[in-house]
Amino acid sequence: MKPAAQDSNFSIPSTMRAWVLDDPGQLRLTEKPVPQPGPAEVLIRIDAVAFCDGDIRIITRGPPALIQGGLPFNKNFTPGHEYMGTVVKLGAGVDEFEIGERVAVEVHFGCGRCERCRAGMYTSCINYGMNYGEHNKGHRANGFTTDGGFAEYAVNNVNTLVHVPDDIGDEEATLIVTAGTAMYALDTLGGLIAGQTVVVTGPGAIGLMGVAVAKALGANPVILTGTRDTRLNLGRRLGADHLININTENPVEAVKRVTKGKGAHYVLECSGNPNGLNDGMDMVMRGGKICLIGFANEPVPVDLGKLVRNHISVFGIRGEGKSATHRAAALVAMKRFEPKIIHTHTFKMEDLPTAFKYSRDRIDNAIKVVVKIRDN
Ligand SMILES: [Zn+2]
Ligand SMILES: [Zn+2]
Secondary structure, three states: OOOHHHHHHOOOOOEEEEEEEOOOOOEEEEEEEOOOOOOOEEEEEEEEEEOOHHHHHHHHHOOOOOEOOEOOOOOOOOOOOEEEEEEEEEOOOOOOOOOOOEEEEOOEEOOOOOHHHHOOOHHHOOOOOOOOHHHOOOOEEEOOOEOOOOEOEEEEEHHHEEEOOOOOOHHHHOOHHHHHHHHHHHHHHOOOOOOOOEEEEOOOHHHHHHHHHHHHOOOOOEEEEEOOHHHHHHHHHOOOOEEEEOOOOOHHHHHHHHOOOOOEEEEEEOOOOOOHHHHHHHHEEEEEEEEEOOOOOOOOOOOHHHHHHOOOEEEEOOOOOOOHHHHHHHHHHOOOOOHHHHEEEEEEHHHHHHHHHHHHHOHHHOOEEEEEOOOO
16 A cells, blocks of 8 residues: 555646637636546646647537447536646556655556457557446546646556656646657567658647657658748758658659659658548558548549559548557657657647637648646
8 A cells, every 4th residue: 555645745636727629629727636546546736738739629510529328418428538737646556656755647548348458559459438327437538528727736657658758848748649640650560760751741739759750760861841941941950861842742742752752651641631541642652551641521533543553551540549659759859859859839728719719710820839837
């Protein structure tokens, strides 16, 4: 048993401030009870949380959030999933983390009992959202199916936490999970990319982290395509060897030029462009692999004949499975790249709806917008 004195370093109130989602697009600041950690869980005092495209989808449209089997609106649900903070209370039996330790999170804690969870694919848990009433299979994805990080405290399973070294700032630590998604994409493509060509299409947050992780793992060359020079230049700072502005050069021809006509080994499609997969198939060499991270909201035509004839493999991934966030965190701790390069704006907790607007509308060239829940 942990001595009770462990809890005394931090005074934990009984209620906390939390943003909740009312109607679509409507966030409201309210008071909620501070949640209590169960076995294998800790209570985190949230210090900072980043906005992600997933949050914008949830707040404006609902899915992929799933609360009590349905849409997340008007259910006292707190979104936010890219957060970091300080461990302030340990659940029964927890010795993996200490009170006062700084941690970042990965989003998904699957049910732990389905076939996918057992294989490490907990972001594709068969029991996604099953955590209520008679449907309680123990699934948690904070900010998607359980309360998330737009609040002062959250409960996390120990498996969803990574240690944050002291020389990594709060804002930067919120971006580790973004790098985790990029890592999971490269894992899914096979993981051994040293000396191989990786094309990243779309310099959004995940695309830019895709560049950084691919380079840190030895990919060479790394080619980044996009439309905004400001973002492409951030890609350069994160390790891209070639930048292609698709407004001035055909990206397929550019990839062929860089690879001396051969094509790339891998494409990470992060643009969500409706033609992204077709372009990707023209960028990879025969037998190449494409991972789709971005996607269009509508069905799109695909040249399947080209895919089959050229033995191209296509993967869709969700989130950050197989502990990819832990490996991404290791690269960040080793300073192989600096996620803070994509952090552009910081707001206070009270100004969270403004942070939402900056992120959604890309005001002032926003990429990663962070909300400091706690003022240092
Ligand atoms: Zn996210
Ligand atoms: Zn599961």
